Amino acid sequence: AQKITQTQPGMFVQEKEAVTLDCTYDTSDQSYGLFWYKQPSSGEMIFLIYQGSYDEQNATEGRYSLNFQKARKSANLVISASQLGDSAMYFCAMREGQAAGNKLTFGGGTRVLVKP
């Protein structure tokens, strides 16, 4: 079974509008971390936002916010006021436990295309 599921292979969003990217995860650990990365066409994976499993508040970083619903095991990314430069692949990832090495398991990604 997949540990990270991103059900939206691709999305169009109008410039200046908000977009929500879905992510659900599966783990039996009590302590884990959830991440979102952006991958533009250059290939580099750019860290966007982090949510710890014990964090009570949803994480926010500028125009990015993470809608963390622990009971549903979902960690959706919300991008507000979309810009043309937001066009990229977006990956949800999870770190389980506190083991050394910080291994991340990634979802299949969602391609976002921002329309002017």
Added chain:
Amino acid sequence: ETGVTQTPRHLVMGMTNKKSLKCEQHLGHNAMYWYKQSAKKPLELMFVYNFKEQTENNSVPSRFSPECPNSSHLFLHLHTLQPEDSALYLCASSQGRTNTGELFFGEGSRLTVL
């Protein structure tokens, strides 16, 4: 300019060639990783090194041979590869045991095996 640099950015090789991918991190981290990104598949963790010691080999075929001479450098030696090994190979680093475990990635080496 990123804190993690990968060379070469693009590599084309035949199945009988031997080549190497290089990764260097300038962030003072103590953990380094190799991930494989194939078309239409999630990123796959290949190897993890902590303080130069390999701590994870995710059932990677022996035609991929990693080397970590120090905490700043990581290599992936390639020999007798198959066409299905064509992919983007991403190197990453992290601070090891940290509060978040964020990985810092390079731009990747795109490998094509003919």
